[in-house]
Amino acid sequence: MRLEEANIFLKAFNNGEANNFVQRLLKNNYAEAIIEHHPDAASVDENLIRKKCNQLVELIFQRIEQVKDIPDNLFPLFYRLSRNNQDDNSIWFKEFEEAYHNYKHNRKLNNRLKQLKPFLHGVSYCDIGCGGGDLIVFIKRNFSQFKGYAGIDVLDWRTDSYKDEINFQMLDFSKPATKSSFKYDTLTCLAVLHHVGNKDEEISIFLNNIHTAINPNGRLIIEEDVVLPEYQVNMNNDYRMQLEILSKRQPLFSEFLAFEEEKQRAAIILIDFLANTLSVGVPDMAFPCGFRTINEWTEIFEKNNFKVEDVRIQGFVKGNFNRSSHAFFILTPN
Ligand SMILES: C[S@@+](CC[C@H](N)C(=O)[O-])C[C@H]1O[C@@H](n2cnc3c(N)ncnc32)[C@H](O)[C@@H]1O
Structure with a gap:
């Protein structure tokens, strides 16, 4: 039973404005991403794709609506709807699958490398x-x-053909005093921390373990989905200027920024759950939803002997299937 996680999701789902916003966001993102990443883009009928994406997202939200008073039924529903559950009743249509495949093995990685x-x-x-x-x-x-x-993960779900290409340590960094046997100059930790826990102690243990994997002059790049309340953004000129630029390019991100803190958090929770359980298709993942503001992340990084050298806010990155309020934190060990 995953009652605690289901209740976190359903609380966010019951936030009417966040719920409506995420439905619109997903319809838009899926359609734009399919049109951009389909391997035979010229053959794709944009109106038809938009219609299919609208139907897909409405179906997902209707099915969740039906179980929302029975939290025990939420994860079984996610497993049934997951893109990895390829039974005859799959809700995912052909163009989605084709475009997602092309994106996952190509464009997504290219975009990430460009950012990093x-x-x-x-x-x-x-x-x-x-x-x-x-x-x-x-x-x-x-x-x-x-x-x-090299890679580190609590599970070894490396693609078979990569096993000889990269060094790998299977380590659970959420357990105190877990040590890496090697140190590195650049470490990335992307979309991981909010799956580790929602308590300071859990994140502190993880960050302390990362210290065992980083060279003294090394750099740690963390990607997180951040809550961006206006009062905090306005206190920092750099963040304010970054957001001004992004808002002009990303109208839906600009709408998100206008939400008060709890609504932003609810939207991020819905986006993260639905991305990982459904379109990425890994409902097994833990969802403690440890989302924080930039200031809260900065505080916990500093408490655990990292210096925050830079914060680069990315927002709802165009072309991504799953867009959220992404930011990169560039850290060095103290
Ligand atoms: C949302 S996925 C992100 C995967 C990848 N970094 C990406 O951005 O596509 C979270 C990853 O963190 C790993 N992870 C979660 N808890 C961990 C832990 N305690 N120690 C090491 N890895 C962990 C999971 O196994 C999973 O591969």
Whole structure:
């Protein structure tokens, strides 16, 4: 039973404005991403794709609506609707599958490398919470600066063909005093921390374990989905200016920024759950939903002996299937 996680999701789902906003966001993102990433884009009928995406998202929300008073039924529903559950009743249509496949093995990694490139540093690289290992292999093939490429994850779900290409340590960094046997110059930890826990102690243990994997002059790049309350943004000129630029380019992100803190948090929870359980298709993942504001992240990083060198807010990155309020934190060990 995953009652606690189901209740976190359903509380966010019952937030009417966040719920409506996320439905609109998903319809828009899926349609735009299919049109952009379909391998035979010229053959794709934009109106038809928009119609199919609208129907898909409405169906998902209707099915959740039917179980919303029975939290025990939520995860079984996610398993049934998950894109990885390819039974005859699959709700995912052909163009979605084709475009997602192309995106996952190509464009998504390319976009990520482009975002990370300015911060990659030194001669050794490790991705913490590396999942299938796709990013490590992509960086190895497309960015030859590093001599060593490695991954750390609590589970070994690397793609078989990558197993000989990258060093890998299976480590549970949520357990106190877990040590990496090697140290690296650049570490990434992307979309991981909010799955580790929602309490300071849980994040502190994880960050302390990361210290065992980083060289003294190393750099840690963390990607998180951040809550961006107006009062905090207005206190920091750099964040305010970054958001002004992003808002002009990303109208839906601009709408999100106008929400008060709890509504933003509810929207991020819905986006993250629905992305991971359904379109990515991994409902097994833990969903403690440890989302924080930039100031809250900064505070916990500093408490755990990291210096925050830079924060780069990305917002709802165009072309991504799953867009959220993304930001990169560039940290160095104290
Ligand atoms: C949402 S996925 C992100 C995967 C990948 N970084 C990406 O951005 O596509 C979270 C990853 O963190 C890993 N993870 C979760 N808890 C962990 C822990 N305690 N120690 C190490 N890895 C963990 C999961 O196994 C999973 O691969």
